[in-house]
Amino acid sequence: MTRIKIQCRYIFVFILLSTSIFGMQITHKIWGKGETFSDYLQSNYISANLLASISKDDQKFLSEIHSNNRYYELRDNTGVLIQSLIPISEEMQIHLFKKHINSEYGFDIIPIEYKSNDYFAKVTIENNPYTDTLKAIKKPEVAERVSRALKGTINAKKFHKGDEIAFIYTQRTRAGKPYTMPDIKVIRVTMGKKEQFIYVDEEGYGYKETSSSVDPSAISTKKLTYTRMVSVNKKNSIFSMPLRHTRITSSFSYRRYHPILKRYRPHHGTDFGAKRGTPLLAINSGKVIFAGWMNGYGKVVKIKHDRSYTSLYAHQSRIRVKRGQKVKKGQVIGYVGNTGRSTGPHLHLGLMKNGRWINPMKVLRKKAIRVSGMKKITKYKKVSIKDTKENKEKLLNYLAKHKPSYIWEKEYKQSVTLQDKYMHKKKVLDDNSSKSN
Ligand SMILES: [Zn+2]
Structure with missing residues (x-):
């Protein structure tokens, strides 16, 4: 197994626990x-005025x-809070900061700064892809993905010892620590003499090229037909709309920029x-x-569903259910x-999966697939995966070269340099500001 760091856009810095800079403590x-x-x-x-x-x-x-x-805090040497960065999603965070010495605090919501690095890995199969990847990389998240x-x-049953x-x-x-799940971009699977490329979508699901007749130059086109087997559990996979007639007035976004403000x-939510x-x-x-x-x-009203989903229905005029009550799909839960903060009557529907807000329409729009019980079916769907051609080339490039192994742990040991200017009101204690020099 070789693992090579193939891209690093920034000098790595790591905010050490309790690093002391100019009498300030970052934790x-x-x-x-x-x-x-x-x-x-x-x-x-x-x-409480704040x-x-x-x-x-x-x-x-x-x-x-x-x-x-x-979340992150910056305190002065007397323990007074100077800044806090508290995430509300993977993209955004609350910024609480002391405006001036001996004065009040300010509040804002700002994007989270993070760095993104690509890594290359080659794993020889001895047991199965999960176990062997875990053994090689020692990152359960990567093996899972x-x-x-x-x-x-x-x-997976067709893998033989020595396949790759x-x-x-x-x-x-973020601040030198892995942040959010890793994203697999492309996988080359070698079984015996057969090579296949798998491309991976935003949610981590893989798609292989429909056939070898696909022109490699066409891989970069946005819409391609990939195949994958989808197992469908009828009971859980079908969500229905929260209203009998729907008209979307505002859609979901992790980072929406307000051009006027x-x-x-x-x-x-939607x-x-x-x-x-x-x-x-x-x-x-x-x-x-x-x-x-x-x-x-x-x-x-918040409802917890199977498969780690939670839905939220906001701005109601009247609630018709009680906490602890079991509800059925399609049941009236309120009006x-x-x-709250609303410019006119509307439903704000939030949907959380594994503790993270997701776009409800991604789930609600999924067409019900008619199958009886659990059954493997082959479904052809059009997916748009970015940069497939670039990633394939990158992978082939790194397979051709023999770069030294990259050791993850290195990045954890870097020290941080914070400069005085970052202590001031507009500045944010984050990757941005912790960048050395
Ligand atoms: Zn809303």
Whole structure:
């Protein structure tokens, strides 16, 4: 196995735990379970006036801080909080900062800065792709992603000892630590003398070229037909719409730039325009885990479904379910309204998968595939995967060369250089500012 770091755009820096710079302390912490933003302000002796000064529009983001998320703090040598960066998604974070010495705090929501590096890996198969990748790379996340990409495209039973997989993956890092799941870009599978290329979509699912007759030069065209076997579980895979008639008025975005306000504000859901009093329907069966008022979102119902999905229905005029209640798909759970921060009656539908907001339309729009129970089917779908040609070339290039192995651990040991200017109000304690020189 060889693993080579093939791209690094920046000099690597790592904020050490409790690094002391100019008497300032940078630390990372884990957001506690059940901890609220208001608790956080209180524990830092920050006046509740700050909370009141946050626009209603931004209040809803306060409820989107997830427990167990890592956040960063900068404190002066007396322990006073100077800055905090608290993620609300993989893309955006709350920026809480002391405006001037002995004055009040400011609040903003800003994009998270991260770096992205590509890595190359070659793994010889002895048992199966998961076990062998884990053994070679020692990163369970990478092994998991490799096995997800191969599932449905390659029959793992057909691997023989000595077969090989080679791939490129991207890992995001934030302040020197791996951040979010790695993305596999392309995998070359060699079984005996047969070579196949698998391309991987945003969600980590692999697609192989439909046939060897596909012109390699066509690989870069955006829409290509790839095949993969999809296993469909009828009970869980079908979500239905939250309204009988739907009209989307605002769509999902992790980083939406507001051209007039000149700032980023994400939109963690899909808005549907509807008259006040229109019944809201559960998009799938599940259990009500929240029914009540949520700042910014007004009257809210949250339902936990199977397969790690949670749906949220905001701005309701009236809630019709109670916490702990079990609901069926299509059941009326409340009515469209205008509560919380809302410019007119509408439904804001949020959908979370494994603790992360995802675009609800990606799931709601999926057409139901008629199968009885669990069954493997071959489904042809058009997927658009970016830079397939470039990634294939890159992989072939690195397979042709023999670069020295890249050792991951190196990047963890780099030290940080922070300069005085980064302590000031506009500056952000982040990868951006921790870049050396
Ligand atoms: Zn919305």
